[in-house]
Amino acid sequence: MNPLELVRAEPGPAFTVTLDGREIEALPGQTVAAALWTAGVTSWRTTRGEGRPRGIFCGIGVCFDCLVTVNDRPNQRACLMPLQPGDAIRTQEGTGHDD
Amino acid sequence: MTEPGLAVIGAGPAGLAATLAAAARGIRVTLIDSATEAGGQFYRQPAPGLGARRPQALHHQWRAWERLRDGLRAHVQAGTVRQVTDHHVWFVERRDTVGFAVHALTGPEQEQPAEIRATAVLLATGGYEKVLPFPGWTLPGVVTAGGAQAMLKGGLVLPGRTAVVAGTGPLLLPVATGLAAAGATVAALVDSADPKSFVRRSRALAGRPVKVAEGAQYAGQLLRHRVRTLLHHTVVAAHGAERLEAVTIAALDRDGRLRQDTRRRLVCDTLAVSHGMLPHTDLADALGCRVDGTDVYVDDEQRTDVPGVWAAGETTGIGGAALSLTEGHIAGRSIAARLAGRAPDPGEWAAAARTRAGLRAFFTAVDSVYVPPAHWAEQVTDGTVVCRCEEVSAGAVREAVRELGAGDLRTVKLLTRAGMGWCQGRVCGPGVAGVAGCAESAGRRPFARPVPLGVLARAGETEDQ
Numbered sequence: 001m002n003p004l005e006l007v008r009a010e011p012g013p014a015f016t017v018t019l020d021g022r023e024i025e026a027l028p029g030q031t032v033a034a035a036l037w038t039a040g041v042t043s044w045r046t047t048r049g050e051g052r053p054r055g056i057f058c059g060i061g062v063c064f065d066c067l068v069t070v071n072d073r074p075n076q077r078a079c080l081m082p083l084q085p086g087d088a089i090r091t092q093e094g095t096g097h098d099d
Numbered sequence: 100m101t102e103p104g105l106a107v108i109g110a111g112p113a114g115l116a117a118t119l120a121a122a123a124r125g126i127r128v129t130l131i132d133s134a135t136e137a138g139g140q141f142y143r144q145p146a147p148g149l150g151a152r153r154p155q156a157l158h159h160q161w162r163a164w165e166r167l168r169d170g171l172r173a174h175v176q177a178g179t180v181r182q183v184t185d186h187h188v189w190f191v192e193r194r195d196t197v198g199f200a201v202h203a204l205t206g207p208e209q210e211q212p213a214e215i216r217a218t219a220v221l222l223a224t225g226g227y228e229k230v231l232p233f234p235g236w237t238l239p240g241v242v243t244a245g246g247a248q249a250m251l252k253g254g255l256v257l258p259g260r261t262a263v264v265a266g267t268g269p270l271l272l273p274v275a276t277g278l279a280a281a282g283a284t285v286a287a288l289v290d291s292a293d294p295k296s297f298v299r300r301s302r303a304l305a306g307r308p309v310k311v312a313e314g315a316q317y318a319g320q321l322l323r324h325r326v327r328t329l330l331h332h333t334v335v336a337a338h339g340a341e342r343l344e345a346v347t348i349a350a351l352d353r354d355g356r357l358r359q360d361t362r363r364r365l366v367c368d369t370l371a372v373s374h375g376m377l378p379h380t381d382l383a384d385a386l387g388c389r390v391d392g393t394d395v396y397v398d399d400e401q402r403t404d405v406p407g408v409w410a411a412g413e414t415t416g417i418g419g420a421a422l423s424l425t426e427g428h429i430a431g432r433s434i435a436a437r438l439a440g441r442a443p444d445p446g447e448w449a450a451a452a453r454t455r456a457g458l459r460a461f462f463t464a465v466d467s468v469y470v471p472p473a474h475w476a477e478q479v480t481d482g483t484v485v486c487r488c489e490e491v492s493a494g495a496v497r498e499a500v501r502e503l504g505a506g507d508l509r510t511v512k513l514l515t516r517a518g519m520g521w522c523q524g525r526v527c528g529p530g531v532a533g534v535a536g537c538a539e540s541a542g543r544r545p546f547a548r549p550v551p552l553g554v555l556a557r558a559g560e561t562e563d564q
Binding site: 001002003004005006007008009010011012027028029030031033034037038042043047048049050052053054055056057058059060061062063064065067073076079080081082 | 133149
């Protein structure tokens with residue numbers, strides 16, 4: 001059993017986005033975080049101070065732990081942002097403004 | 100001048116119930132929510148593109164949701180309710196001449212301003228999770244229990260394959276059973292609540308037979324999915340290098356201290372953790388509404404002490420979806436009467452008022468049972484990050500208290516930066532207070548979310564006179 005089977009999902013056609021240039025699949029309506037979890041990725045930024053890995057924590061937009069760079073815009077909340085075909089996700093280092 | 104009517108902020112159970120009750124009584128309602136779909140956290144729906152044919156498999160009280168959803172659709176089609184989605188409200192401004200202006204951010208990056216006028220406002224902003232710190236809690240793979248549930252309900256994804264669900268509170272039950280039903284192996288449900296305190300509160304808890312039945316249903320599901328339930332146990336630490344690999348748990352003694360000889364390690368790639376819930380009170384606070392402890396004060400009609408502002412649901416005190424529905428319903432009826440210029444007859448909602456009183460009493464008892472271990476802060480090592488945004492360690496907080504004389508949360512914040520990051524102390528507040536040995540104090544945040552300076556500058560320009 002997986003979540004899609006549990007709710008008998010018939011998703012629209014999957015599309016491709018990239019994570020640091022690598023292609024990953026996403027389903028329509030999924031957020032950045034949902035697609036990354038599906039791809040087995042649980043961390044996508046490092047902290048400003050100690051460079052520690054972070055990913056989803058609160059999952060509802062409160063904690064800002066899941067910040068990520070999408071289409072060259074840093075500090076987007078991965079748990080809230082729905083993906084579009086062709087979106088380019090980049091793991092974010094520090095403030096995301098250094099590169 | 101046309102009457103702008105009622106603005107409801109939040110499309111969860113409380114906001115939806117109020118919207119339907121007010122709209123049915125002739126009030127024009129604008130329902131404002133940050134999500135793309137109504138439902139809030141409790142009734143969070145899978146994204147439509149995912150084509151879920153049986154979303155109810157992830158939900159409880161589905162029929163109540165269907166009634167709310169269908170009622171909302173009918174009102175939106177009839178033009179009596181305007182539904183505004185993807186709007187993140189950051190401030191509600193009181194204007195003497197035309198009631199209120201609700202300021203929101205919208206657009207793909209939530210940087211475009213939007214303003215909605217209203218004669219009356221209902222705050223149905225819900226709550227969010229409280230998580231107390233422990234070594235390893237910043238590792239990827241450690242998520243809030245509600246966050247794991249939100250990702251499952253909304254995105255149909257699991258954080259990993261093997262989960263431990265831990266902390267304390269009634270929320271752990273649907274999270275553990277939900278993750279198990281969706282295919283995760285739930286290695287254990289670890290709750291610090293002491294079974295003896297259930298016995299002490301048995302009368303108050305048994306007073307809500309529906310809730311007792313709900314509990315029994317969860318117990319059956321836990322059995323079916325072979326989820327081990329460990330009461331009076333706690334998570335001591337999460338382990339891993341780049342992501343979670345295991346957790347250490349231990350039993351608690353009578354005083355709420357660890358029984359060191361019971362420590363054991365559970366291998367898992369997910370820890371879903373929660374120590375209860377906190378109400379969202381930022382908008383109420385900025386409006387000048389009275390906040391008692393962590394809860395927005397309301398009278399019997401769900402009115403705050405600021406004229407024209409009502410509040411319902413978790414923002415007035417954590418109590419679950421059924422209580423939120425009841426409070427929203429009462430608020431909607433009160434608003435309809437007051438906006439029509441008459442005092443409402445509370446006899447009209449006597450049954451709802453009785454339900455509200457019963458559920459509030461039930462959750463008071465629940466709150467006294469589900470408590471974090473009394474000495475949890477002693478387990479937080481000096482090297483543990485307590486403020487996740489600013490990476491402030493417990494050691495730095497303790498130093499601020501012991502060496503620099505900080506005696507309250509505000510001084511700790513000024514000396515350490517704990518609570519000064521993106522989340523503005525929403526996540527670290529209770530943890531920092533516990534580690535510092537200070538009283539928890541209300542957040543006092545001027546805005547409910549980060550606002551671009553340009554938006555802030557323009558928001559002061561009012562074109563109406």
